[in-house]
Amino acid sequence: MSSKLRILVPVxxxxxxxxxxxxKSDRTGVExxxxxxxxxxxxxxxxxxxxxxxxxxQPVEDILAVSAGPAKCADTxxxxxxxxxxxxxxxxVPEDKPLEPLxxxxxxxAIAEKEQSNLIILGKQAIDDDAGQTGQMLAxxxxxxxxxxxxxxxxxNDTVTVEREVDGGVETLRAKLPxxxxxxxxxxxxxxxxxxxxxxxxxxKLEKKTLGDYGVDATSRLKTIKVEEPPVRQGGGKVExxxxxxxxxxxxxxx
Amino acid sequence: xxxxxxxxALRAIRAQSTPSALSSNFQSSSLARLLSTLxxxxxxxxxxxxxxxxxxxxxxxxxxxxxxxxxxxxxxTVAQEASKIKGLEKVIAVENEAYDRGLPENWAPLLLxxxxxxxxxxxxxxxxxxxxxxxxxxxxxxxxxQISDVMNIEGEDTFVRPIYAGxxxxxxxxxxxxxxxxxxxxxxxxxxxxxxxxxVEDGIDPKTESSTEWISENLTxxxxxxxxxxxxxxxxxxxxxxxxxFDRLMPPLADALGxxxxxxxxxxxxxxxxxxxxxxxxxxNVAPQLYLAxxxxxxxxxxxxxxxxxxxxxINKDPDAPIFQVADVGLVGDLFERVPELTExxxxx
Numbered sequence: 001m002s003s004k005l006r007i008l009v010p011v012x013x014x015x016x017x018x019x020x021x022x023x024k025s026d027r028t029g030v031e032x033x034x035x036x037x038x039x040x041x042x043x044x045x046x047x048x049x050x051x052x053x054x055x056x057x058q059p060v061e062d063i064l065a066v067s068a069g070p071a072k073c074a075d076t077x078x079x080x081x082x083x084x085x086x087x088x089x090x091x092x093v094p095e096d097k098p099l100e101p102l103x104x105x106x107x108x109x110a111i112a113e114k115e116q117s118n119l120i121i122l123g124k125q126a127i128d129d130d131a132g133q134t135g136q137m138l139a140x141x142x143x144x145x146x147x148x149x150x151x152x153x154x155x156x157n158d159t160v161t162v163e164r165e166v167d168g169g170v171e172t173l174r175a176k177l178p179x180x181x182x183x184x185x186x187x188x189x190x191x192x193x194x195x196x197x198x199x200x201x202x203x204x205k206l207e208k209k210t211l212g213d214y215g216v217d218a219t220s221r222l223k224t225i226k227v228e229e230p231p232v233r234q235g236g237g238k239v240e241x242x243x244x245x246x247x248x249x250x251x252x253x254x255x
Numbered sequence: 256x257x258x259x260x261x262x263x264a265l266r267a268i269r270a271q272s273t274p275s276a277l278s279s280n281f282q283s284s285s286l287a288r289l290l291s292t293l294x295x296x297x298x299x300x301x302x303x304x305x306x307x308x309x310x311x312x313x314x315x316x317x318x319x320x321x322x323x324x325x326x327x328x329x330x331x332t333v334a335q336e337a338s339k340i341k342g343l344e345k346v347i348a349v350e351n352e353a354y355d356r357g358l359p360e361n362w363a364p365l366l367l368x369x370x371x372x373x374x375x376x377x378x379x380x381x382x383x384x385x386x387x388x389x390x391x392x393x394x395x396x397x398x399x400x401q402i403s404d405v406m407n408i409e410g411e412d413t414f415v416r417p418i419y420a421g422x423x424x425x426x427x428x429x430x431x432x433x434x435x436x437x438x439x440x441x442x443x444x445x446x447x448x449x450x451x452x453x454x455v456e457d458g459i460d461p462k463t464e465s466s467t468e469w470i471s472e473n474l475t476x477x478x479x480x481x482x483x484x485x486x487x488x489x490x491x492x493x494x495x496x497x498x499x500x501f502d503r504l505m506p507p508l509a510d511a512l513g514x515x516x517x518x519x520x521x522x523x524x525x526x527x528x529x530x531x532x533x534x535x536x537x538x539x540n541v542a543p544q545l546y547l548a549x550x551x552x553x554x555x556x557x558x559x560x561x562x563x564x565x566x567x568x569x570i571n572k573d574p575d576a577p578i579f580q581v582a583d584v585g586l587v588g589d590l591f592e593r594v595p596e597l598t599e600x601x602x603x604x
Contacts, residue, residue: 015419017556020422020555021419021422021423023423030418030419030422030423042537100400101391101400101401102394102395102398102399102400102401105395124537125537127419127420127536128418128419129418130403130404130416130417130418130419130420130536131401131403132387132391132403133390133391133394133401133403134391135391136359136387136388136389136390136391136392136395137391137392137394137395137401138395139359139392139395140359140363140391140392140393140394140395140396141395143466144466145360145465145466145467146359146360146388146392146467147467148387148388149384149388151530161470165384165530165531166384166385166472166474166531167306167383167384167385167483167531167539168474168475168481168531169472169473169474169475169529169531170472170473170530170531171356171469171470171471171472171473172469172470172471172472173358173467173468173469173470174467174468174470175466175467175468176466184530184537185520185524185530185537186523186530220400221399221400221429221430221431222400222402222427222428222429222430223427223428223430224425224426224427225413225426225427225428226425226426227418227423227424227425227426228423228424228426229423229424230417230421230422230423230424230562233562233567233580233581235579235580235581235582235583235585236582236583236584236585237585238574238579238584238585238586238587239584239585239586241586241588242586242593242596242597242600243600244586245568245570245584245586245597246597246600246601246604248583248584249545249566249568249584252566252583252584253544253566254487254544254545254565254566254568255487255512255545255601
């Protein structure tokens with residue numbers, strides 16, 4: 001007997017991938033105000049995969065998108081719903097006290113249990129903190145199987161087969177639902193939300209919640225000491241031809 | 256012969272001086288006594304993976320004792336090999352084929368038990384596919400906020416790591432009782448595999464069954480150096496136009512230099528190269544002596560994975576491509592002409 005899929009897709013609002021981040025002059029962080037934000041690219045892949053499972057006639061009962069952060073995360077959730085998520089939950093977290101991956105994982109555990117999710121698809125990393133931890137932490141907290149950096153997912157009844165990207169190639173894993181999957185770039189190509197779907201998404205349900213509603217203590221464990229610009233690399237100028245390149249590389253001791 | 260004799264003489268001197276060096280260390284710092292690090296070592300088919308030896312180097316920087324950890328079918332044999340790693344005091348081995356595939360579902364409980372027993376203050380793994388998959392799961396079981404891709408250790412609780420694709424460098428202080436780190440392989444050189452004399456001990460095996468079953472793997476076979484640790488890397492991008500051109504131009508150039516082959520995301524997405532060759536924020540980090548970028552514009556996500564290379568060279572027909580801003584040597588030109596010419600001239604040297 002196959003279970004109905006209740007898919008949970010956590011999404012994060014991050015600075016758009018094409019924007020070059022600027023470090024604040026007081027070295028406390030990266031400038032975020034007045035900067036274009038978007039849905040984390042790896043999370044777009046998660047939504048897309050959930051929607052494709054439904055399109056592949058898997059018994060998808062519910063696709064729930066969740067985001068934790070300031071008020072503007074609602075926009076991110078609308079995007080997720082325009083791409084095909086059925087509904088969403090926005091957990092309000094003040095902008096100046098963002099959750100760490102462990103806090104997010106604890107919150108997601110509480111939500112997954114309340115919503116009876118049996119498949120959670122997360123991005124492999126957020127492109128702002130580059131931690132790459134939340135999915136694995138959540139799998140640990142729930143004691144569910146995990147397949148990170150997925151490039152192919154197939155489901156047959158309750159059995160999930162995942163091809164994942166590893167150093168030097170791919171490996172294939174198999175596990176039973178409930179399960180955690182994190183997405184790699186090769187998994188799929190996310191669709192653009194069409195205008196009619198964007199309009200429809202405005203009517204979909206978006207619940208507002210707080211950390212307190214889930215009884216989650218997400219106290220930060222890490223203290224930011226400072227955030228700095230990386231050392232700037234100076235381009236060494238151009239050479240005229242291939243001989244010039246070989247000579248310069250020799251001077252630099254590179255060949 | 257001379258060098259071997261020289262080495263063994265050195266070793267003899269070191270062996271004599273070690274006890275006194277240790278005791279003075281202990282007197283000078285009471286902290287050093289309390290610090291103890293577990294470095295997770297990777298093995299494959301009974302051979303140590305040198306990429307994981309950076310964890311030992313990172314542990315050494317902390318100043319306390321460093322123990323290595325190995326699990327798998329021939330863990331005890333590999334542990335004998337690992338006992339010679341310089342800087343290790345002890346190697347803990349768990350021999351059980353259940354751990355061969357590095358599945359986090361049984362590795363996390365395994366490490367949890369051994370960390371509890373050893374009372375470690377720090378646990379370090381390489382920021383490899385294995386470390387990235389395992390350590391956060393373990394961190395959650397320990398209720399600890401792990402720190403990923405550490406580039407520098409500034410103190411027992413203070414660590415430096417890149418954020419925003421390396422466009423900002425974050426220094427954080429951990430308040431957790433146990434610090435879990437994955438360390439950037441290009442920032443911590445592998446520990447030397449000779450000169451140590453660690454004891455080997457059996458670890459605890461909780462024999463937790465993995466809820467995930469390993470089915471198969473398909474690894475790209477290559478005689479070339481491994482990308483992450485290669486001295487030289489030649490990398491191809493969208494400018495190569497097709498898989499045929501990538502395969503025609505890049506391997507001969509790599510062979511002429513003795514280099515590994517990398518690729519930009521654009522090249523991977525377009526199917527020119529395998530995903531495992533991707534260099535960048537979401538692919539591999541490399542920091543070779545020479546990084547030669549061919550037909551790569553230099554998007555920030557790509558620069559994130561290679562800008563710590565010692566010398567960066569590029570060939571690109573667009574003189575305004577961002578790659579020229581970081582390249583030590585830049586050649587503006589058509590890569591379809593320049594790459595074969597460069598390959599020929601390098602071969603004839």
